[in-house]
Amino acid sequence: MKLYGYFRSSAAYRVRIALALKGLTFENIPINLVPGVSQQKSEDYRAVNPQGRVPFFEDGAVAISQSPAILEYLEETFPEVPLLPTGTADRAVVRQLASLIGCDIHPLNNLSVLQTLKHDFDASQGAVDGWYHKWILEGFGALEALLANTAGEFCFGDSPTLADIYLVPQVWNARRFEVPLSAFPLIEKVDAACNALEPFKKAAPENQPDAPQE
Numbered sequence: 001m002k003l004y005g006y007f008r009s010s011a012a013y014r015v016r017i018a019l020a021l022k023g024l025t026f027e028n029i030p031i032n033l034v035p036g037v038s039q040q041k042s043e044d045y046r047a048v049n050p051q052g053r054v055p056f057f058e059d060g061a062v063a064i065s066q067s068p069a070i071l072e073y074l075e076e077t078f079p080e081v082p083l084l085p086t087g088t089a090d091r092a093v094v095r096q097l098a099s100l101i102g103c104d105i106h107p108l109n110n111l112s113v114l115q116t117l118k119h120d121f122d123a124s125q126g127a128v129d130g131w132y133h134k135w136i137l138e139g140f141g142a143l144e145a146l147l148a149n150t151a152g153e154f155c156f157g158d159s160p161t162l163a164d165i166y167l168v169p170q171v172w173n174a175r176r177f178e179v180p181l182s183a184f185p186l187i188e189k190v191d192a193a194c195n196a197l198e199p200f201k202k203a204a205p206e207n208q209p210d211a212p213q214e
């Protein structure tokens, strides 16, 4: 298996967590997203993924982008360590939590959106930061209310699910942009519980080969 990613990419981080939780090994192929380097836009990488984004995942004949599709592929192909609960209603609840982050927070705050605000709409760095904070605070406010009904040690009950796989990278990213998280005690508690586990540590941005070395 091969994963084209970037240490700081939330969407690639999700896939790394799932692979680690399932105990799967893979070849990590870093694609440098730093503005100005922008390897994701190169002809070579677009030949792999025409969308010019990470993650991109290969497993033999399977070659796909989009973290939700990759995560579902992993779940269906390697079900031994499940990322979803067993009941249909419970699975829907977990997918709801994951989608709140994956569909309603992350796309608004992703690199190309922030760069477009800055360069095409003349937004100052302060305005861009305000935009980023707004969507995190709004989304995490709703998520915190939902977690009050679903969380145990993790987002849903007492074992990690797809919801935690979406949550941890988004929290990591929010901290990077200095969003205050004290209003979200459940989110912080679940994030801490996840990060105490070896697979989450292994998948963390600072532990990737393309992360700057201290």
Ligand SMILES: N[C@@H](CCC(=O)N[C@@H](CS)C(=O)NCC(=O)O)C(=O)O
Pocket (backbone or CB within 6 Å): 008, 009, 010, 011, 012, 033, 040, 052, 053, 054, 055, 065, 066, 067, 068, 110, 111, 112, 113
């Ligand atoms: N919906 C996609 C989002 C992928 C995405 O936007 N990835 C970001 C990094 S987190 C990216 O490659 N950005 C590069 C760019 O915007 O130019 C997924 O979940 O895989």
